[in-house]
Amino acid sequence: MYDPLHDLSPGQSQPYPDSYWAAHSGPAPADDGALTQDCTVDVAIIGAGYTGLSAAYHLATEHGVKALVLEANQTAWGCSGRNAGFVLKSSGRKPYAQMQKQWGEAVMRGVYQEFNAGLDRVRQLISLGIDCDQQEPGYLRMAHKPSMVPTLQAQARLLQQTFGAEVELLSRSEVHQQYVADQQSFGALRFADAFGVNPLKLAWGYQQLARNAGVMIHTASPVQQWQTDGRTQVLHTPQAVVRARKVILATNGYTPKQLHPGVQSRTLPVLSQIIVTEPLSAAQLAACNLLTSQVVMDTRALKYYYRKLPDNRILFGGRGAITGRDAENPFYAERLLEVLKLSFPALHNLRYDYQWSGWICMSLDDIPHIYQADAHADVVYSMGYCGSGLSFSVQAGKRLADKVMGLTQPDLPLFQSALPKFPLAPLRRVGQWGYFHYGKLKDQWW
Ligand SMILES: Cc1cc2nc3c(=O)[nH]c(=O)nc-3n(C[C@H](O)[C@H](O)[C@H](O)COP(=O)(O)OP(=O)(O)OC[C@H]3O[C@@H](n4cnc5c(N)ncnc54)[C@H](O)[C@@H]3O)c2cc1C
Secondary structure, X not given: XXXXXXXXXXXXXXXXXXXXXXXXXXXXXXXOOOOOOOEEEEEEEEXXXXXXXXXXXXXXXXXXXXXXXXXXXXXXXXXXXXXOOEEOOOOOOOOHHHHHHHHOHHHHHHHHHHHHHHHHHHHHHHOOOOOOOOOOOOEEEEOOOHHHHHHHHHHHHHHHHHHOOOEEEEOHHHHHHHOOOOOOOOOEEEEOOOEEOOHHHHHHHHHHHHHHOOOEEEOOOOOOEEEEEOOEEEEEOOOOEEEEEEEEEOOHHHOOOOOOOOOOOOOEEEEEEEEEXXXXXXXXXHHOOOOOOOEEEEOOOOOOEEEEOOOOOEEEEEEOOOOHHHOOOOHHHHHHHHHHHHHOXXXXXXXXXXXXXXXXXXXXXXXXXXXXXXXXXXXXXEEOOOOOOOOHHHHHHHHHHHHHOOOOOOOOHHXXXXXXXXXXXXXXXXXXXXXXXXXXXXHHHO
C-alpha cells in the first residue's frame, strides 16, 4: 500500500480500495479526466478530497475564481472516500479543557465556533441535493471503563455551561436499554447534532457542486514535480504542465514525501482500519439490542468506533498497521473483529465482508493548521485533522479560498501558525509505536 513517509507519489489512476463504500455507491460521476494540455491558471488545487473540493467550490461560488483541481487517482481516493462517515463537530485531538487552559476562554470559544461552522456547512451543502444516505442524528461517546464516567461528566458540564451544547449523560443501563447493549460501555455522553453518511457519495456530491460551479477536476493527474519560477508555481503532471499564481495543497495524510518543503516533516500519517461485517439477522440485532444507527466512539486513547449501516451491517474501526507495507495484513482486521465481539458476545460467529484502511493525518500539537507553505502565501495548505476531518475539512476549504483571495483569517491558532515540525522526524514511526504501547496500558490500567 502507498506509504506517504516512504513513497514519492500516491500513483496515478489507482482504483478505489475494496471498501463497502466503493461497492455500495453506484457508478462514479463524471470528472474531467487526466490533464492533457499545458495551461496557466490563477489557482491550482492539489488533491480532490473534501478539503480540495470545498476550496474549489467556495472559490468559484464566493469569489468567482474557477480553480483547476489535480488529483493523482480518483476523486476522494484518499481519506475522503474511505472513512467511517461520522459527521462530528470536531477536529484534532486537543480537548476543550486543555485549549481553555493554554489559550484562554475566548480562543477556545472561537475554535468551537469554527468546528460548529464546519458541521453547519456540511449540512448546508447536503441540503443542496446531495444524496449520501444520511442516518439518524446522534453521537454516543462511550465510557470504556467506569473511571471514564467522571471525565464525561466534566466534559458535559463544560459543553453545556460554556457553549450551551445539546449533550446528555446516559447511564450504562440507559445506553443498554435505549440504544445498544454494548458490554464495553459504562455510560455515554450523547451529542445531538452528529450523524452518519456514506462518505464517498458525500465527496461525489461535493464534486458535482464544484463542477456545476465551473471547476475543472482532473483525476489521474499526480503532481510529480514542483518548481517555482519567480512568483509562478510550476506543477508537472504526467502529460501536462500547470503554471499557477497560487496553489492550495489539499493532500493531507496522503502528502507524498518531498512534495513541497513547506510541509515536509510536519505531519504523521497514521493508518486507521475499518471492517464492515456481514448483515445482522433480526435475532442478532435483538441479542445486542442494537436499536440505534447513531455513531459511536469510545473514550480510549486508542479509540474504537462503530455504527449500524442502513443494511444492518456493523462498520467497526480502530487503529491499523504502522507501515504501508504491513497494511494488508489480515491481523488488523481480525483484531477489530475480536474487539467487536467483546462488545457483543452474542455475535461470536459474525464475519466481516469488507476491510480496508487509510492514512489519517496527525499534527504534533493535535490541531489542524490552515497556513502558508512559503514566504509569500502563494502556497497554502490545510492539514492535520487528526482523524476527524469530515466536517472541519469543508470549513477549512472555505478558509483556504478566503486566504488565497487575501482575506483576513480568524485570530485563532488554527489559522495563525504553521504546522510545527516533528523533532527527530525520521523517527516518527518509532514514536508512534511507543504511543501505541503507552495507549494500550493507559486504556487498560489507568
Ligand atoms: C479509516 C478512516 C476513518 C475515518 N473516519 C472519519 C470519521 O468518521 N469522521 C471524520 O470526521 N473523519 C474521519 N476520518 C478522517 C477524514 O476522512 C479526513 O480527515 C478527511 O477525509 C481529509 O480530507 P482531505 O481532503 O483533507 O484529504 P484526503 O481525502 O486524504 O485527500 C487527499 C488527496 O490528495 C491526493 N494527492 C496526494 N498527493 C497528490 C499529488 N502529488 N498530486 C495529486 N493528488 C495528490 C490523494 O490521492 C488524495 O485523494 C477517517 C479517516 C480514515 C482513514
